[in-house]
Amino acid sequence: MLLAQELIRKKRAGLALDQAEIQALVTGMVDGSITDAQLGAFCMATCFQGMTAAEGAALTLAMRDSGNVLRWDEMDLPGPVVDKHSTGGVGDLVSLVLAPMVVACGGIVPMISGRGLAHTGGTQDKLEAIPGYCTTPDLARFRRVVRDCGMAIIGQTADLAPADKRLYAIRDVTATVDSLPLITASILSKKFAAGLDALVMDIKCGNGAQTPELAQAQALAKNIIDTANAAGMACSALITDMSQPLAPSIGNALEVTAALSYLRTDTCPQRLHQTVLALGTEMLVVAGLAENALEAQVRLLDALHSGKAAQVFEKSCAALGAPPDLLANHARYLPQAKLRQPVFAPAGMYLNSMDTRAIGMLALQLSTTAHGKQDASTGLSQLAELGQRMEADTPLAMIHAVDEDSLSMASKRLLAACTFGETAAPRPQQIRQSMRGGLRLPAYALTTEAI
Incomplete structure (x- = not known):
């Protein structure tokens, strides 16, 4: 022994x-x-x-095999099984809108998401803000929803990569979230267990990322791509900016609201939209659903603006227990904070930098109750962007909180996390780099109408 x-x-x-x-x-x-x-x-x-490459691969595969490994080939699904994974960010709601867009283009997306780590938000936490949504269905229900809707976003269950579920929690409380081999094993063990044909990684880079330096992000991307390819999975990665929150909303219910607004095309914030299209394009190309980037973008935009993506998302949510009229009546269902208050910055000045990690921790503190649980209604909305000129009537953000003390705390900490100048600093490039492995799925001829 x-x-x-x-x-x-x-x-x-x-x-x-x-x-x-x-x-x-x-x-x-x-x-x-x-x-x-x-x-x-x-x-x-x-x-x-x-860890050496051999250690990392051994850890990934051992964690994959610690539970069930899904197989989709016997279900005769009408498209390749593909997924996207982010290394974690602030205001990163991409999964909620990207998955249904890819499904509307012919892909199948069985997405196993995680909870927030340190200052970053978790997709599972966001979905749990929706009344009735079951993030931990049994595998039979998960497979049924994927078959019927083309997608399902769930959290880790006891059946899939149970070793990672425990390791994930330990990493969060021991300040080891940023270990490259542990990140790689955690991500890929779940993705292999989900039975993917192809994976696209969104590697965040900047002061709100687990890999703040470009070289760190590149090293992680290469490590993940090499490990995935060695095990037979097509994989590529985009390195995207996280030197400011990705969406203008931070907080579980607020981000779900923003995602629904995006899917209805009411509001598609530029940086979020750019990131969604870039990742979706890579997913369609790597999965063999589009020959090139132009074809992929045309299909993604059609899926969004035709309303097909919104229908896919609502159908998938309803199949997992959410209200069937979530898109039209989200305000009736999603929790709303007791108090709201705008925060104003010096008028006439430009927002030149943000401590994104500090803002993520601020949102986490706003949501943490006296009993250590999360209040899904809290957070920030209407958050300004880098390079934006602050006007007297334009808030830096709107704070959503449960009490006056939280409002006061959040206002002070948000202002402290931002710097302002008389001239605008250059805005960061949103898509920093694209990295692709040696594997790509063959062109997939859709034999039936996409789900």
């Missing part, structure tokens, strides 16, 4: 673990024979010492 403390000691010393040792660790994660303290020590040792 391999002792966990000896494996931790070996990793702490910078030595590589072999496949049997990694398998023993993963088995211990699932059966509970490895304690939280030991798993935290392993995460910290890995954070400092890293």
